[in-house]
Amino acid sequence: MTDVSGGPAALPVSKPRRGSLLTQDALTRRRNAAEARFKACGAVAITLSMLALVWLLFSIISIGSPAFRQTFLTIPIELPEAKLDKSGTRDPAAMAKVTTVGYAAVIQAALTKAIKEKGISTDGLTPKDIAGIVSLEAPAQLRNHVLANPDLVGQTIDFEILANGRVDGFFKGRVTMESARLDSNIKPGQLVLAQQLVEAGIMAQRFNWGFITFPDASDQRPEAAGLGVAIIGSFYMMIVVLVLSLPIGVAASVYLEEFAPKNRLTDLIEVNIANLAAVPSIVFGILGLAVFINFAGLPQSAPIVGGLVLTLMTLPRIIIPARAALKSVPPSIRDAALGVGASRLQSVFHHVLPLAAPGILTGMIIGLAQALGETAPLLLIGMVAFVRDYPGMPIDGFFDPASALPVQVFSWTVRGDPGFVERASGAIIVLLVFLLVMNAVAIILRRRFERRW
Amino acid sequence: MSAGLLSLTVLAVAIAGYILGRRRAVSVAGGDARKLHSLPSYHGQSVFLFTAVPAFVLMIFWLLAQPVYIENRVTALIPNIEADDAAARELAMADVRRVASGLDLAIAQGALRQADLDTLQAGATDLRGKLAGVGVALGADVSQYTFEAAREYRALKGSLGIGMALAVLAAAAVGFVFARSRISVAFRARNVSESFVIAMLIGASLVAVLTTFGIIFSLVFETWHFFELYPARDFFFSTTWSPRFGGGSSLGILPLLWGTLYVSVIALLVAVPIGLLSAIYLSEYASRRFRTFVKPLIEILAGIPTIVYGLFALITVGPLLRDWFAQPMGLGNSSSSVMTAGIVMGIMVIPFVSSLSDDIINAVPQSMRDGSLGLGATPSETIRKVVLPAALPGVVGAILLAASRAIGETMIVVMGAGAAARLSMNPFEAMTTVTVKIVSQLTGDTEFGSPETLVAFALGLTLFIITLGLNVIALAIVRKYREQYE
Numbered sequence: 034m035t036d037v038s039g040g041p042a043a044l045p046v047s048k049p050r051r052g053s054l055l056t057q058d059a060l061t062r063r064r065n066a067a068e069a070r071f072k073a074c075g076a077v078a079i080t081l082s083m084l085a086l087v088w089l090l091f092s093i094i095s096i097g098s099p100a101f102r103q104t105f106l107t108i109p110i111e112l113p114e115a116k117l118d119k120s121g122t123r124d125p126a127a128m129a130k131v132t133t134v135g136y137a138a139v140i141q142a143a144l145t146k147a148i149k150e151k152g153i154s155t156d157g158l159t160p161k162d163i164a165g166i167v168s169l170e171a172p173a174q175l176r177n178h179v180l181a182n183p184d185l186v187g188q189t190i191d192f193e194i195l196a197n198g199r200v201d202g203f204f205k206g207r208v209t210m211e212s213a214r215l216d217s218n219i220k221p222g223q224l225v226l227a228q229q230l231v232e233a234g235i236m237a238q239r240f241n242w243g244f245i246t247f248p249d250a251s252d253q254r255p256e257a258a259g260l261g262v263a264i265i266g267s268f269y270m271m272i273v274v275l276v277l278s279l280p281i282g283v284a285a286s287v288y289l290e291e292f293a294p295k296n297r298l299t300d301l302i303e304v305n306i307a308n309l310a311a312v313p314s315i316v317f318g319i320l321g322l323a324v325f326i327n328f329a330g331l332p333q334s335a336p337i338v339g340g341l342v343l344t345l346m347t348l349p350r351i352i353i354p355a356r357a358a359l360k361s362v363p364p365s366i367r368d369a370a371l372g373v374g375a376s377r378l379q380s381v382f383h384h385v386l387p388l389a390a391p392g393i394l395t396g397m398i399i400g401l402a403q404a405l406g407e408t409a410p411l412l413l414i415g416m417v418a419f420v421r422d423y424p425g426m427p428i429d430g431f432f433d434p435a436s437a438l439p440v441q442v443f444s445w446t447v448r449g450d451p452g453f454v455e456r457a458s459g460a461i462i463v464l465l466v467f468l469l470v471m472n473a474v475a476i477i478l479r480r481r482f483e484r485r486w
Numbered sequence: 487m488s489a490g491l492l493s494l495t496v497l498a499v500a501i502a503g504y505i506l507g508r509r510r511a512v513s514v515a516g517g518d519a520r521k522l523h524s525l526p527s528y529h530g531q532s533v534f535l536f537t538a539v540p541a542f543v544l545m546i547f548w549l550l551a552q553p554v555y556i557e558n559r560v561t562a563l564i565p566n567i568e569a570d571d572a573a574a575r576e577l578a579m580a581d582v583r584r585v586a587s588g589l590d591l592a593i594a595q596g597a598l599r600q601a602d603l604d605t606l607q608a609g610a611t612d613l614r615g616k617l618a619g620v621g622v623a624l625g626a627d628v629s630q631y632t633f634e635a636a637r638e639y640r641a642l643k644g645s646l647g648i649g650m651a652l653a654v655l656a657a658a659a660v661g662f663v664f665a666r667s668r669i670s671v672a673f674r675a676r677n678v679s680e681s682f683v684i685a686m687l688i689g690a691s692l693v694a695v696l697t698t699f700g701i702i703f704s705l706v707f708e709t710w711h712f713f714e715l716y717p718a719r720d721f722f723f724s725t726t727w728s729p730r731f732g733g734g735s736s737l738g739i740l741p742l743l744w745g746t747l748y749v750s751v752i753a754l755l756v757a758v759p760i761g762l763l764s765a766i767y768l769s770e771y772a773s774r775r776f777r778t779f780v781k782p783l784i785e786i787l788a789g790i791p792t793i794v795y796g797l798f799a800l801i802t803v804g805p806l807l808r809d810w811f812a813q814p815m816g817l818g819n820s821s822s823s824v825m826t827a828g829i830v831m832g833i834m835v836i837p838f839v840s841s842l843s844d845d846i847i848n849a850v851p852q853s854m855r856d857g858s859l860g861l862g863a864t865p866s867e868t869i870r871k872v873v874l875p876a877a878l879p880g881v882v883g884a885i886l887l888a889a890s891r892a893i894g895e896t897m898i899v900v901m902g903a904g905a906a907a908r909l910s911m912n913p914f915e916a917m918t919t920v921t922v923k924i925v926s927q928l929t930g931d932t933e934f935g936s937p938e939t940l941v942a943f944a945l946g947l948t949l950f951i952i953t954l955g956l957n958v959i960a961l962a963i964v965r966k967y968r969e970q971y972e
Contacts, residue, residue, distance in 0.1 A: 064864055071866035075767025078760045082784050082840075085833045092802040093794060284690035292684060293691075305694045311887070311957045312950065313894025315921050316701060319946045322928060323704035330553040345697045352694070378680045406791025409896035409921070413928045428490045439793040446800055446901060454801055461794050472789065 093458050093465075099205040100459025103241035103256060104196040106167065106230065110143040112179060114187045123183040136172035136179075137164065140194060148226075151233040158222050166223050166230075168195035170250060170257035195243075196236060198256040198452040200227045204238060207451060244459060248421045249436065249444075255452030258445070260460055262420050266336050266435030267405060269424065273340025273431065274404050278347050279397060283386075285348070286355035286393075291381050310349035317346045318410030326414060333415030334434035336424065342414060343404040351400040358392025359385060391482035398475040402468050408439040416440045438464045489549060492651055493542065496658050500538035503662045507533030510669050524675035532679040536665035539686070541658040548650045556642050563635045578632070585636035586643075705950060708943035716937040721944060727907035727918075729927065729938045737941045739948065741907040745917035749828045749903055750892040752913065756832025758885055761839025768840075769847045770869055781841075788837035792897040799830040799902030812914035820904065825913040827902035831892050838888040846880030846964075847873060879963050886960035890953040896921040920945050 057065070116135055120127045141164040148155060148163065155163055171194040178192070179185055195201075199219035202208035204227075213221045230236040247259025285306075293299040321342035325331045331338050362385045370380035386393075411417075416437050424433035436444070438460060445457040508530035515521040522529070557579055564578050669675070713721070716737060724738025764784060768777050804821035807829075812818045850873050858868040874881070904916025905926065927942040 064867070068864040068866045071869070072767070072771055075763045075771060078763035079767055079780060079784075081760050082764055082787065082833075082836050083780070085836070086783065086787055088802075089790070089794070089798050089833070092798060096801060281690045281693055284687045285693065288684070288687035288691045292687065302691050302695055305698050307961065308954060308957060309694055309697060311890060311953065312701070313896070313921070313953055315894065315896045315924055316705075316946055316950050319924065319928070319943060320697070320701045320704055323708060323943075324700055328554075328704075329550060345693075345700075348697070349694060376676065376680060378683060402789070403791075406793065408791065408793040408796075409900075409925065412925050415929075417929060439791055442793050442797060443897070443901070446797060457797055458801070461797060464791065465794070468789070468791070 093461050096455060097458025097460075097462045099207075100244055100455045100462075101241055102205075102238050103243065104201040104204050104227075104236060104238050105193045106144070106196055106236045107191060107193050108143050108147040108235060109189050110139060110175070110192045111146075111189045112139065112186050117179060118183070118186045123186065125180050125183055128180060128183060128186070131176070133172040133176055136176045140164070140167060140171055140175060147235060148230070151230075151235065153226065153229045153233060155226060158220070158226060162220060162223055163226070165219070166197050166200045166227050168197050168254055168256045170254045171195050174257075195256050196227070198254065198450060200224065200236075201256050202452055202455075203227060204231070205455070207455065244456075245463065248423065249419060249441065250421075251419075252448050252450060255448070255450045255456055258453070258456050260438065260441060260463060262423055263436040263438045263441035263460070264463075265424055265430075266339070266416070266420075267438045269336035269427065269431055269435065270340040270343060270437060271401055271405060272427065273337060274343050274347055274401060275397075277340070277344040278351055278400070281344075282348055282351035282355055282397070282400075283393060286352045286359060287381060287386065289352070290356045290359040291385065292377070306349045306352055310353060313409075314346055314407055315409040315413070317342050318413030320345065321410060321414045332432055332434070334418045334420065334436075335432050336435050336437075337431040338414050339411050339416055339437060340431070342410045343407060346407065346410065347400045347404045350403060351397055354396025354399070355389075355393045358389040358396065361392065362388045388484070391478055391484075395475045395479045398471050398478070402471040402475075405467060405471070406439055406464060408437075408443055411437050411440045412443070417444050419444070438467075489545065492545065492654055496538060496541045496545075496654060499655075499658050499662065500534045500541075503533040503537040503665070504530040507531075507666055507669060510666060511675070514669055515671055521671055522675075523672055524677075528675040528679055529669050529673070532668075532675045532682070533662060533665040535679055535682045536661040537658050538661075539682070540661050541654050544657045545650065545654045548653065552643075552646050552650070556639060556646070559642060560635045560639050563638055564631050578635075581632050582635045582639050585632060586639045589636060589640060701950065705943055705947040708940055709947045711935070712937060712940035712944045715940065721941070725909060727923070729941070735938055737937065739920070739945065741909050742918060742920045742923055742945070743948075744909050745824065745899075745903065745907070746893055746919040746921070748824050748913070748917060749831060749899060749919055750889055752824060752828025753831035753835055753892045754885065754889060756829055757835035757839050757888060760832075761836045761888075762843055762881065764836070765840040765843035765847060766869055766874075769844050770865060770873070781844075784840055785837050787833065788841075790834075792834065792895060795830050795834050796897040796901035799826050799898055803830055804902060807914065815914075817912055817914040820914070820916045822902055822904040822916045823914045824903060824917050827899045828913070830902055831895055831898045834895070834898065835888045835892055838891055839884055842884035842887065842964075843877070843881050846877045846884065849880070850876045879966065883960040883964035886956050886963070890956035890960070893956070894921065894949060894953045896925060900925055920949050924949070 114121065116139065117131050118128050141160065144167060145160065145163060175192060175194065197219070199208050199213070199216065200223065203213075203219075203224050208216070208219065208224070210221045210224060213219045213224055227236060243257070244259050245264065246261045247257060248262045250256075250258040285302075289299065289302065289306075293302075321338055325338045325341055326333055331341075366384050366388065367380050370384045371377070375383065416435075417440055418434060418436075420434045420436050422433075424430040424435040442457045442460045442464070445453040445460065508526045511522055511524075511526040511529035512519055519526050560582055561579060564582075668678075721737055721739055723740070724736055725740045726736045726738050727741045729735040729737060768781060772780070800822070804823070804826040807823065807826055808819060808821040811825075812820070812823065854872055854876060855868055858872040859865070863871070899919045900922050903919060903922060905918050905922060906916050907923070908915060908917045910917065924942045924945050927939055927945075
């Protein structure tokens with residue numbers, strides 16, 4: 034700046050800009066277009082992932098929601114003593130000799146009579162076809178009902194019986210006249226009859242509690258299949274997971290966060306926990322099979338084994354958020370406790386742990402929710418077995434065979450009857466509702482009790 | 487005495503110990519708790535811990551060791567069994583267990599009496615019929631030695647059960663007496679019970695290590711068995727997978743690895759662009775409100791159980807791809823295909839890529855962005871030329887984690903990819919993966935100890951090593967990168 038002789042003319046003359054602020058040149062336009070394209074790509078990516086979520090939920094819910102409604106027939110059923118209780122003693126043990134075949138005949142007679150009374154023509158249908166619109170499970174349900182109330186024999190009762198899965202599918206749009214023509218399990222005539230029964234008020238759809246309370250049913254009778262055993266099994270497993278992983282997880286995170294010295298052992302434990310959280314869940318299933326079933330001799334398909342496997346799987350996923358919660362408690366709390374003479378253990382258990390409790394609990398609930406939805410390890414320890422008996426009360430019930438919600442979904446999808454696809458999706462809705470509730474509780478806990486220091 | 491009742495008893499004794507210990511501490515101090523070194527409740531606590539913990543530890547070890555001991559004793563009674571033939575042993579033991587539980591039931595229901603049992607000859611009485619009467623169906627008649635083994639099994643189980651109860655109660659009593667006798671005015675009960683608690687905390691954190699050892703031990707042990715029965719060379723290099731449960735099966739891992747790789751690559755091709763671009767948009771462009779609304783929604787995808795994705799693949803995506811792509815293009819007519827499983831798995835993996843990348847992109851210092859923007863770069867140029875290169879190692883780490891997730895995923899491929907082991911390039915063909923075969927070889931009634939079952943452990947070990955390797959690399963990359971800017 035000291036040399037004034039050159040003057041401004043000596044500076045390199047910059048060429049005038051190829052445009053102005055008001056009109057964009059080609060390069061700027063290109064760069065702005067690239068900018069807009071890039072931004073649009075991001076927006077598209079987000080839209081795609083949102084669409085995937087919506088599509089997933091929509092397809093499951095739309096296929097699964099009919100599972101909660103079921104077609105029933107309500108007809109007066111005469112329970113003849115001559116057939117159901119020959120001895121006349123009303124002794125359930127003696128009456129148990131009459132098998133479901135006997136009850137099927139009773140239902141068939143009642144159904145034929147009810148149809149005749151309403152004046153519905155059954156031309157072209159054999160008596161077997163007429164009986165075919167009733168579920169194969171209905172005789173067993175009637176039998177159980179009568180055996181539980183032996184005094185009903187000899188009377189005429191209004192009984193609600195399940196319609197066959199195909200008939201039910203007809204009203205839900207799964208079965209059509211065309212598909213019935215190709216189907217050996219149902220005839221179009223039966224569907225016409227079912228339609229007339231609905232118009233006559235004998236057959237109707239209503240909410241199906243049985244879907245939530247009934248046990249699983251065999252391949253031919255999807256209409257009677259329910260989630261009762263699976264829900265109890267899942268519930269038992271969650272109890273085992275909770276009882277084991279809460280104390281162990283909290284103890285481990287307290288030790289690692291508050292007491293562990295920096296040494297080889299601590300490093301080993303920390304590396305282990307980080308890696309275990311990423312081990313594929315099926316490997317835990319192999320572990321459960323090899324250690325709990327083959328080595329320790331625990332029974333297959335039992336909730337206790339499932340619970341143990343899920344505990345091992347969930348532990349690292351609980352320890353990591355629990356440590357984060359403990360870490361977020363400021364050191365001043367510990368210092369204050371130590372300053373008034375508390376021991377380290379007292380400062381942790383009396384002050385730090387209660388303050389970290391909401392965070393730990395939130396992590397715990399989310400860990401439990403993950404465990405609830407886990408399927409693969411349970412397949413390996415035999416939870417896919419067909420179980421119709423409800424497990425007993427805890428603690429013995431933990432050792433009884435049971436199913437689990439996600440495994441029940443899987444075992445329904447491999448069945449032949451298309452009615453089970455609807456059941457499987459319905460079961461997923463139940464599972465998702467449980468998960469939603471658990472996560473909502475976790476979020477509420479966090480919102481309510483979370484403290485920012 | 488059952489284990490449940492026994493633990494309740496021990497717990498009751500321990501609680502009584504707490505109360506008595508507390509009381510004794512106060513009385514030792516002559517009613518003036520201030521004279522004690524520790525508060526009275528710490529004296530009670532130390533008695534409680536010394537009573538309950540050793541007893542429970544003993545009980546757990548006893549329960550673990552008992553079946554092994556019984557099995558050794560009982561199989562010694564059964565002739566015609568080679569000592570090292572694990573499969574035959576297992577089979578014979580299953581028989582014995584079945585008969586023994588049948589006898590238990592028969593006695594419980596009154597069909598048999600304990601006294602009769604000791605003089606009973608299996609051949610003379612219709613044992614099978616009797617057991618069938620109480621609901622235990624047997625495949626064949628009970629041989630004399632199986633019956634004797636079952637009798638021995640029951641006797642051992644009974645006496646060991648009593649032994650356990652006595653030993654556990656004795657341990658509780660010894661602990662109680664010992665801890666109570668230590669109570670005095672100068673006894674440092676708080677320090678003692680605190681070191682006890684710390685020891686328990688250490689024990690709890692060792693569970694993770696034990697789990698890892700359990701996994702490695704069980705996988706390596708059974709894989710070793712497998713390689714004794716089946717040549718390792720064929721397992722690693724054979725290109726055919728056709729297990730036959732009659733023997734003479736070919737168990738090459740290559741088709742399975744190919745399927746796994748193919749599905750994972752498709753999944754990553756779906757997830758990486760979507761996940762990465764979502765993360766960029768959310769961290770660089772989106773408004774705060776949009777971000778707080780959308781980010782949890784994307785993370786819902788990670789919280790949905792994999793069985794849901796599996797069903798989605800099976801009933802929605804599979805048929806859709808078959809009807810709209812595979813059949814019109816003449817590429818096949820199977821609804822389960824690599825493409826189906828890959829796309830659905832990709833959707834599942836999106837949040838893993840996006841939230842990890844999001845964290846990493848956010849960790850890039852703002853000053854670098856400001857510098858680039860200040861030089862006149864557009865935001866997208868800043869992202870592509872400055873932010874992404876800086877975040878690249880972390881993003882690679884995130885992708886590796888997602889890959890390990892995809893390789894270990896089971897339910898989606900079980901329900902979406904099919905079961906046929908194939909080496910093919912056609913993405914619309916059904917192929918199978920390592921995890922699918924682990925499930926199919928270990929479920930169903932197969933003889934444990936045959937190579938067809940044991941191969942699942944070798945597959946599991948392979949899977950474990952691959953995913954562990956990916957994780958270790960990914961974590962190392964992420965960690966190394968994080969240190970740069972902190």
